[in-house]
Amino acid sequence: MAAFQICAQVxxxxxxxxxxxxxAGQALLASAFAKKDHYKVVVTTARVLQLAVVLGVGLTAFLATGMWFGADVFTSDAAVIRTIHKGVPFVAGTQTINTLAFVFDSEWRGMASIRIG
Structure with missing residues:
Protein backbone atom coordinates (compact mmCIF):
# COMPACT_ATOMS: atom_id res chain seq x y z
CA MET A 1 0.00 0.00 0.00
CA ALA A 2 2.87 2.38 0.73
CA ALA A 3 4.33 1.83 -2.74
CA PHE A 4 0.92 2.38 -4.31
CA GLN A 5 0.50 5.67 -2.45
CA ILE A 6 3.94 6.87 -3.53
CA CYS A 7 3.28 5.97 -7.17
CA ALA A 8 -0.19 7.50 -7.08
CA GLN A 9 1.02 10.76 -5.57
CA VAL A 10 3.88 11.08 -8.07
CA ALA A 24 -2.80 27.84 -20.38
CA GLY A 25 -3.57 26.43 -23.82
CA GLN A 26 -7.28 26.58 -23.11
CA ALA A 27 -7.10 30.27 -22.23
CA LEU A 28 -5.06 31.11 -25.34
CA LEU A 29 -7.34 29.07 -27.55
CA ALA A 30 -10.55 30.56 -26.15
CA SER A 31 -9.17 34.06 -26.64
CA ALA A 32 -8.20 33.43 -30.26
CA PHE A 33 -11.48 31.67 -30.94
CA ALA A 34 -13.50 34.53 -29.44
CA LYS A 35 -11.68 36.99 -31.73
CA LYS A 36 -12.49 34.71 -34.69
CA ASP A 37 -8.78 34.54 -35.50
CA HIS A 38 -8.87 31.09 -37.05
CA TYR A 39 -5.20 31.13 -38.02
CA LYS A 40 -4.22 31.75 -34.40
CA VAL A 41 -6.58 28.97 -33.29
CA VAL A 42 -4.82 26.49 -35.56
CA VAL A 43 -1.33 27.68 -34.63
CA THR A 44 -2.13 27.70 -30.91
CA THR A 45 -3.65 24.23 -31.06
CA ALA A 46 -0.65 22.83 -32.91
CA ARG A 47 1.87 24.48 -30.58
CA VAL A 48 0.14 23.36 -27.40
CA LEU A 49 -0.07 19.78 -28.71
CA GLN A 50 3.63 19.89 -29.62
CA LEU A 51 4.46 21.14 -26.13
CA ALA A 52 2.27 18.39 -24.67
CA VAL A 53 4.25 15.71 -26.49
CA VAL A 54 7.56 17.26 -25.40
CA LEU A 55 6.34 17.58 -21.81
CA GLY A 56 4.98 14.03 -21.81
CA VAL A 57 8.17 12.51 -23.18
CA GLY A 58 10.24 14.61 -20.79
CA LEU A 59 8.16 13.52 -17.82
CA THR A 60 8.41 9.90 -18.95
CA ALA A 61 12.21 10.08 -19.05
CA PHE A 62 12.44 12.04 -15.82
CA LEU A 63 10.11 9.76 -13.88
CA ALA A 64 11.60 6.56 -15.27
CA THR A 65 15.06 7.48 -14.08
CA GLY A 66 13.97 9.46 -11.02
CA MET A 67 11.67 6.80 -9.59
CA TRP A 68 14.05 3.98 -10.44
CA PHE A 69 17.14 5.52 -8.89
CA GLY A 70 15.45 7.87 -6.41
CA ALA A 71 12.79 5.68 -4.83
CA ASP A 72 14.79 5.70 -1.60
CA VAL A 73 13.91 9.38 -1.20
CA PHE A 74 10.41 8.29 -0.23
CA THR A 75 11.26 5.28 1.94
CA SER A 76 14.12 3.10 3.13
CA ASP A 77 12.01 -0.08 3.19
CA ALA A 78 13.47 -2.46 0.59
CA ALA A 79 10.15 -4.22 -0.05
CA VAL A 80 8.40 -0.92 -0.77
CA ILE A 81 11.23 0.17 -3.08
CA ARG A 82 10.97 -3.11 -5.02
CA THR A 83 7.23 -2.58 -5.38
CA ILE A 84 7.77 1.01 -6.52
CA HIS A 85 10.10 -0.33 -9.20
CA LYS A 86 7.23 -2.51 -10.42
CA GLY A 87 5.03 0.59 -10.72
CA VAL A 88 7.60 2.70 -12.58
CA PRO A 89 6.61 1.46 -16.07
CA PHE A 90 2.99 2.49 -15.51
CA VAL A 91 3.66 5.80 -13.79
CA ALA A 92 6.34 6.86 -16.27
CA GLY A 93 4.85 5.17 -19.33
CA THR A 94 1.49 6.89 -19.10
CA GLN A 95 2.85 10.42 -18.95
CA THR A 96 2.72 11.21 -22.68
CA ILE A 97 -0.79 9.78 -23.02
CA ASN A 98 -1.87 11.55 -19.84
CA THR A 99 -0.48 14.91 -20.97
CA LEU A 100 -2.12 14.62 -24.38
CA ALA A 101 -5.43 13.68 -22.78
CA PHE A 102 -5.35 16.73 -20.51
CA VAL A 103 -4.45 19.03 -23.41
CA PHE A 104 -7.05 17.59 -25.80
CA ASP A 105 -9.71 17.96 -23.11
CA SER A 106 -8.77 21.56 -22.34
CA GLU A 107 -8.57 22.53 -25.99
CA TRP A 108 -12.00 21.08 -26.56
CA ARG A 109 -13.33 23.01 -23.59
CA GLY A 110 -11.61 26.16 -24.84
CA MET A 111 -13.40 25.89 -28.16
CA ALA A 112 -16.70 24.78 -26.63
CA SER A 113 -16.79 27.69 -24.19
CA ILE A 114 -17.35 30.14 -27.05
CA ARG A 115 -20.69 29.94 -28.79
CA ILE A 116 -20.68 30.75 -32.45
CA GLY A 117 -23.72 32.78 -33.30
Missing amino acids: WLTTSLLADSLAV
Whole structure:
Protein backbone atom coordinates (compact mmCIF):
# COMPACT_ATOMS: atom_id res chain seq x y z
CA MET A 1 0.00 0.00 0.00
CA ALA A 2 2.87 2.38 0.73
CA ALA A 3 4.33 1.83 -2.74
CA PHE A 4 0.92 2.38 -4.31
CA GLN A 5 0.50 5.67 -2.45
CA ILE A 6 3.94 6.87 -3.53
CA CYS A 7 3.28 5.97 -7.17
CA ALA A 8 -0.19 7.50 -7.08
CA GLN A 9 1.02 10.76 -5.57
CA VAL A 10 3.88 11.08 -8.07
CA TRP A 11 1.45 10.35 -10.91
CA LEU A 12 -1.02 12.92 -9.56
CA THR A 13 1.70 15.55 -9.18
CA THR A 14 2.81 15.16 -12.78
CA SER A 15 -0.83 15.16 -13.90
CA LEU A 16 -1.28 18.57 -12.31
CA LEU A 17 1.85 19.76 -14.10
CA ALA A 18 0.34 18.59 -17.38
CA ASP A 19 -2.91 20.27 -16.46
CA SER A 20 -1.13 23.60 -16.07
CA LEU A 21 -0.08 23.42 -19.73
CA ALA A 22 -3.61 22.44 -20.67
CA VAL A 23 -5.21 25.35 -18.81
CA ALA A 24 -2.80 27.84 -20.38
CA GLY A 25 -3.57 26.43 -23.82
CA GLN A 26 -7.28 26.58 -23.11
CA ALA A 27 -7.10 30.27 -22.23
CA LEU A 28 -5.06 31.11 -25.34
CA LEU A 29 -7.34 29.07 -27.55
CA ALA A 30 -10.55 30.56 -26.15
CA SER A 31 -9.17 34.06 -26.64
CA ALA A 32 -8.20 33.43 -30.26
CA PHE A 33 -11.48 31.67 -30.94
CA ALA A 34 -13.50 34.53 -29.44
CA LYS A 35 -11.68 36.99 -31.73
CA LYS A 36 -12.49 34.71 -34.69
CA ASP A 37 -8.78 34.54 -35.50
CA HIS A 38 -8.87 31.09 -37.05
CA TYR A 39 -5.20 31.13 -38.02
CA LYS A 40 -4.22 31.75 -34.40
CA VAL A 41 -6.58 28.97 -33.29
CA VAL A 42 -4.82 26.49 -35.56
CA VAL A 43 -1.33 27.68 -34.63
CA THR A 44 -2.13 27.70 -30.91
CA THR A 45 -3.65 24.23 -31.06
CA ALA A 46 -0.65 22.83 -32.91
CA ARG A 47 1.87 24.48 -30.58
CA VAL A 48 0.14 23.36 -27.40
CA LEU A 49 -0.07 19.78 -28.71
CA GLN A 50 3.63 19.89 -29.62
CA LEU A 51 4.46 21.14 -26.13
CA ALA A 52 2.27 18.39 -24.67
CA VAL A 53 4.25 15.71 -26.49
CA VAL A 54 7.56 17.26 -25.40
CA LEU A 55 6.34 17.58 -21.81
CA GLY A 56 4.98 14.03 -21.81
CA VAL A 57 8.17 12.51 -23.18
CA GLY A 58 10.24 14.61 -20.79
CA LEU A 59 8.16 13.52 -17.82
CA THR A 60 8.41 9.90 -18.95
CA ALA A 61 12.21 10.08 -19.05
CA PHE A 62 12.44 12.04 -15.82
CA LEU A 63 10.11 9.76 -13.88
CA ALA A 64 11.60 6.56 -15.27
CA THR A 65 15.06 7.48 -14.08
CA GLY A 66 13.97 9.46 -11.02
CA MET A 67 11.67 6.80 -9.59
CA TRP A 68 14.05 3.98 -10.44
CA PHE A 69 17.14 5.52 -8.89
CA GLY A 70 15.45 7.87 -6.41
CA ALA A 71 12.79 5.68 -4.83
CA ASP A 72 14.79 5.70 -1.60
CA VAL A 73 13.91 9.38 -1.20
CA PHE A 74 10.41 8.29 -0.23
CA THR A 75 11.26 5.28 1.94
CA SER A 76 14.12 3.10 3.13
CA ASP A 77 12.01 -0.08 3.19
CA ALA A 78 13.47 -2.46 0.59
CA ALA A 79 10.15 -4.22 -0.05
CA VAL A 80 8.40 -0.92 -0.77
CA ILE A 81 11.23 0.17 -3.08
CA ARG A 82 10.97 -3.11 -5.02
CA THR A 83 7.23 -2.58 -5.38
CA ILE A 84 7.77 1.01 -6.52
CA HIS A 85 10.10 -0.33 -9.20
CA LYS A 86 7.23 -2.51 -10.42
CA GLY A 87 5.03 0.59 -10.72
CA VAL A 88 7.60 2.70 -12.58
CA PRO A 89 6.61 1.46 -16.07
CA PHE A 90 2.99 2.49 -15.51
CA VAL A 91 3.66 5.80 -13.79
CA ALA A 92 6.34 6.86 -16.27
CA GLY A 93 4.85 5.17 -19.33
CA THR A 94 1.49 6.89 -19.10
CA GLN A 95 2.85 10.42 -18.95
CA THR A 96 2.72 11.21 -22.68
CA ILE A 97 -0.79 9.78 -23.02
CA ASN A 98 -1.87 11.55 -19.84
CA THR A 99 -0.48 14.91 -20.97
CA LEU A 100 -2.12 14.62 -24.38
CA ALA A 101 -5.43 13.68 -22.78
CA PHE A 102 -5.35 16.73 -20.51
CA VAL A 103 -4.45 19.03 -23.41
CA PHE A 104 -7.05 17.59 -25.80
CA ASP A 105 -9.71 17.96 -23.11
CA SER A 106 -8.77 21.56 -22.34
CA GLU A 107 -8.57 22.53 -25.99
CA TRP A 108 -12.00 21.08 -26.56
CA ARG A 109 -13.33 23.01 -23.59
CA GLY A 110 -11.61 26.16 -24.84
CA MET A 111 -13.40 25.89 -28.16
CA ALA A 112 -16.70 24.78 -26.63
CA SER A 113 -16.79 27.69 -24.19
CA ILE A 114 -17.35 30.14 -27.05
CA ARG A 115 -20.69 29.94 -28.79
CA ILE A 116 -20.68 30.75 -32.45
CA GLY A 117 -23.72 32.78 -33.30
